[in-house]
Amino acid sequence: MPLRDLQGQEAGVEQLRRAWQHDRVPHALLFTGPEGVGKRTAALALAQVLNCREPRVDDACGECLSCRKIAAGNHPDVRCLEPDGAHLKIGQIREDLQHDAVLKPLEGRRKVYLLDPAESLTPEAANSLLKILEEPPETVVLILISAQPFALLDTIRSRCQEIRFFPLPALRLAPWLQGKLGISAEDALALARLSGGRPAEALHMSEPEAREFRARVLGWAFAGRERTWSVWAKDLGAEPEEVTEAFGVLLSWYRDLLLLAHRASRELLLNVDHAEKMPPALADETPETLLAKCRALLAARDQLSRNVNTQWVLEVLGLALAPAA
Ligand SMILES: [Zn+2]
Secondary structure, three states: OOHHHOOOOHHHHHHHHHHHHOOOOOOEEEEEOOOOOOHHHHHHHHHHHHHOOOOOOOOOOOOOHHHHHHHHOOOOOEEEEOOEOOEEOHHHHHHHHHHHHOOOOOOOOOEEEEEOOHHHEOHHHHHHHHHHHHOOOOOEEEEEEEOOHHHOOHHHHOOOEEEEOOOOOHHHHHHHHHHHHOOOHHHHHHHHHHOOOOHHHHHHHOOHHHHHHHHHHHHHHHOHHHOOHHHHHHHHOOOHHHHHHHHHHHHHHHHHHHHHHOOOOHHHOOOHHHHHHHHHHHOOOOHHHHHHHHHHHHHHHHHHHOOOOHHHHHHHHHHHHOOOO
16 A cells, blocks of 8 residues: 555555655664554555655555565565564564675665564664664665554664654544445444554454344443343453453443543544443442542553463452442
């Protein structure tokens, strides 16, 4: 996808476009911003414009063989380094980057390496990368992608030009989703809000499995007083990603109820497609109990990110979410 097709991100795209037009694309870039806002898409768009065979004045053509290969992920000069297990390891940096970067491009003009996510670099791998950043080969462009740039070494960050990416306003994202997915304006707006203005996240949430998962998690919250939170942990399974996603769904639900309890505008609600279930759910709650549940969910999410035992986190959370006797 060429730069012109990126949603929002005008400032970042303009920075990249100007750098390319003046032949001043830095050897090391750091794309930062929340997950799902288009960092990787922008990195590939930059790789296209750098290697396009028939570039326009301000962008890649998006259609030549080079552009198509990059979009398909099989251009020999554009590589994406991803974690092997949980980390980007030193072996990957040495073999896939250091040894490869000194070779001439095979088909294109520039060799482009994406490191995604850059914060997954082990300390050894980061130090090895630092050596390349100190003296990058002429044809090389490194693009570090990170939603947690504060976790990177300062020495690495300081050698990269940072380009920031932001979530989109829901009213801006919704029409794009509507066109792309062929859904109603109402559903598109709900999706745009639920995704927090992140296009990739919205597309993910529109998939049948993701929709089924959200309905299932919200079902636990709808079950009201009869619900036993002690069994939900078993239903959920132990995959940390899945549990984190469930926490996000529940957090959006209790946040909505809290807003309603404070008589906030319905415009602010996220789960608009389940709005009819909110008033009955609210009957069992007070602003205090809702706030406590939101806090318990945030604490649980934090514990999960610090590798606290998933089952233990779920059990404690189950107690916090149980209706008052
Ligand atoms: Zn092209």
